[in-house]
Amino acid sequence: xxxxxxxxxxxxxxxxxxxxxxxxxxxxxxxxxxxxxxxxxxxxxxxxxxxxxxxxxxxxxxxxxxxxxxxxxxxxxxxxxxxxxx
Numbered sequence: 001x002x003x004x005x006x007x008x009x010x011x012x013x014x015x016x017x018x019x020x021x022x023x024x025x026x027x028x029x030x031x032x033x034x035x036x037x038x039x040x041x042x043x044x045x046x047x048x049x050x051x052x053x054x055x056x057x058x059x060x061x062x063x064x065x066x067x068x069x070x071x072x073x074x075x076x077x078x079x080x081x082x083x084x085x086x
Contacts, residue, residue: 019055020046021064028064037069 021028021043043065047055059065 019043019057019059019062019064020050021059022055022062025064028066028068029062031063031066031068031072033063035069035072036063036066038067039065040067 021040024043025040043059044056047053047059047065056065
């Protein structure tokens with residue numbers, strides 16, 4: 001029984017001390033402030049749902065909750081890693 005309580009406590013601490021966007025989109029932390037766009041609604045919803053809003057502080061502090069603006073990638077560019085050459 002103690003093992004389950006310890007695992008539950010560890011999972012709770014991890015969930016409340018981190019934001020969803022920090023795990024899902026760590027590459028957004030490197031986007032300069034001038035190139036940040038609007039807030040990602042899906043990540044905002046997941047932060048509120050899973051971390052009771054506490055993860056928002058971390059996501060806003062790291063900047064991972066913001067979508068990169070079009071100025072950062074260029075018009076029509078695909079956000080994400082480049083496709084491998086074949």
